[in-house]
Amino acid sequence: MLAFIIRRIGQSILVLLIVGLVAFSMFRFVGDPIDNMLGQERTIEDVERLRSQLGLDQPFPIQYFKFLEGAAQGNFGVSYRQGRPVAEIIMERAPATLELAAVSGLFAIVLGIALGVFTAIQRNGVTANFIMATSLIGVSLPTFLIGILLIYLFSVELGWLPSFGRGETVSLGGWWTTGFLTESGLKALILPSITLGLYQMTLIMRLVRSEMLEVLRQDYIRFARARGLLDRVVNFRHALKNTMVPVVTVIGLQLGAIIAFAIITETVFQWPGVGLLFINAIQFVDIPVMAAYLMLISVMFVAINLIVDVLYVFIDPRLRADRSGAH
């Protein structure tokens, strides 16, 4: 078990090093950092001073190492466009993205599992078939179109919900802003959360359904029925638990995807989060912001993957025993 986790951590570090190399290469080779930082009026001395200040005169591996060292301490350089430290800008915007991702993730997981189980148990029911047919359209629908559709319906036509922004936010402890505590903040969360969560919800639902149908065909389910257990017990205690083993992995990956897809939703709703920052950075080729975003999202993905792996071992006793048997 321990060996397994250590091996996974090793792999994660490798991924991060590769991503770090990509991010660093962006810094180093896309455009000239000196050009970007100094204006038109500059002297040779200025350039030389900045070169050694930035460490650009040192060998490549050392520069790379220094970059990683800085990144690990949260130092991602200065935004070309805003002229402020990237870390500061990201910290400012992170709460918006994280709150949006959390609400969408919760929506996707809870509703996805519930509908998946429902459509699996009521396999040939009218409602279940309707949900399945609708979900097919949901999968092919681009996220931004869903967002626009919701805006049209609930903001333009009905005027119930705001179409952009976070509403009123409350500052907590000076470093976190939350939209959970005001009415306008909560209202502003609804449409973006649905937009962001819908695709993942559909995906989770379809996966849960197909896994559960597979599990319901298993001998131990037939045996559980043959033992006269209540339908409720067979479906939830026996079938759902086994369904969740493969589903947990995918849900973990979907949570990572939600943070990445937030870019699209944040653009549609002008949500002041990290995703919108990233899109603007691409438009204006603001390399430090792009590199920092890449590094942060990689850390998040890798962390989620790691947690999912560990979780897996806890759900499935077979894995647990195999590990302990190895010791």
Add this chain to the structure above:
Amino acid sequence: MALTSNVHDKGRWERFRDSDFFFAFKRSPVALVSFTIVCILVFSAVFAPWIAPTNPFNPASLNLMDGFTPPMEPNAFTGTRFLMGTDDQGRDVFSTILYGMRVSLFVGASAVLFAMVLGIVLGLVSGYFGGWTETIIMRIADVQLTFPSILVAMLIFGIAKGFTPVEYRDQMAIWVLILAIGLSDWVQFARVVRGTTLVEKKKDYVAAALLIGRRPWAIMIKHILPNALSPVLVIATISLALAIIAEATLSFLGVGAPPTQPSLGTLIRIGQGFLFSGEWWILFFPACTLLVLALSVNLLGDWLRDALNPRLR
């Protein structure tokens, strides 16, 4: 017990269905309808210059007075009618859609083609030669698969844009877009081709071909690759739908096709600005077109996957 014989019947029926591809196609209304729609859309995109009433990107043919004409209603000043109305600059929406679809389909198809060629080559190489080449290629594939491909595409777009001199950025955008989407999508192809190569490599005919002095590349392309064609075709169709959506998404976000050469995504981005002021048609028709296009390519891909290889799921 009778269940076994029942399953047996079904298996035979399916094998029959698989063997007779066209028969299955005729029998599936979903396949027929989506194929027809895709054909119509591709046709009208390719022949857009002949079908479209106006060339919306020729400034000479534009009349600002025509701006904001609702669909099927005569313009207040000029009295001209437009099937799908006009946008703020007086461009005929129907024509912009035809030209936009051209860009969307061109980018989507080129990106998939690029991804396919890249994936096939890397898959063949890593499967056939193994060793370090394989380790490096498949490692990169694994790392890339950890991230959603749209994110990878955005990043590549951003980097490539950084390399492009400012004055060429708009002109190059389409090609950068193809590169970005293509590079974000090669892994699936590489994996399938590598898998097939690993299986086929061990078979006697490969040894025999080597024995009579065939070169590895000739063996890979003439003997091994044909075995991977049907899964590659399926992945290509599904990828096409994904690439069209990816292109639309990037363009919608403003990191794709430029306003001077708009794709459906760019048109939707432009149209969204008029959502609140009531000119719904500028957004509605491009959005519907994208929806129908993505949905029918998707359905076609799904059907193809089931028909060609039920086990690919």
Add this chain to the structure above:
Amino acid sequence: MTRPVLSIHDLSVDIPTRAGVVKPVDGVSYGIAAGEILGVVGESGAGKSMVGNAVIGLLSRPAHISGGEIWLNGNRIDTLQGERIRRVRGKEIGMVFQDPLTSLNPLLTIGDQLAETILTHLPISKAEAEKRVVAALEEVGIPGAAERIDSYPHEFSGGMRQRVVIALALCAEPSLVIADEPTTALDVSVQAQIISLLKRLCRERGTAIMLITHDMGVIAEAADRVAVMYAGRLAELGPVRDVLQQPEHPYTHGLMTSTPLAAMDQKRLHQIPGAMPRLSHMPEGCAFHPRCPRAQDKCRHAPLPAIEDTRAACWFPMQAETAQ
């Protein structure tokens, strides 16, 4: 004989298919008394498992009972629906499946699985149920039962798992156990142990057992009476010694001479020519006639003789000839 625990009358099962309705079980009747083991044999596809599933009400759709009656302890059970048939399952009928590796839920401890079954059917406290769990495991011969209740299925060997499955089937003390190929997936050395375990429990508790198998050796070892099925119909029914040693139905005879155990004194094994007909293409008259060396015109058209009068459903049984 006392009143049978289970009696099946003229049971038929239908499966509607695209090509029409097929009958995997067609007019089968037999009974099982308390403490008796009835062996049901036949090749795969003969409908023997289908009868078991019909009795416990677990036919998978679209298969359904289309005729006949099933009586258990004087109550008709084939018409029971939903909650009422569920109460019969596990409580009055226990079931043992073929593969112990897949019959147990891998994510729950065997103690949990036993306790939930007991608590579902018996009005007792959790503490009492736990005692019963240990007792049930001891009874089927799990060594160190008290320590093993928190073990997961994968921590047991195949034979031990099948013992757990039997404990699960018996823990609510049903009067009938349906054992569907209980030894097929096991090692040969373990098969005998499982059979003798089933036999012992049957004798001690007076449980009726329907032992479904395609293995003549298992039948010879365990069964009191044997029912031979062919293409969804009952071919022969009688005491195990008579049927095995002096089969009346030509199919049973063919089956015996093609079984290594029974054909020990022969130089080589016989083979019945041809294969069992597919259910969608059942021949008229006796289903066996295309393969039967004794078939005559009557076999091709006339409906089969009812098995109540004779031991074998055959117009020209083997015994009749030897008697002549």
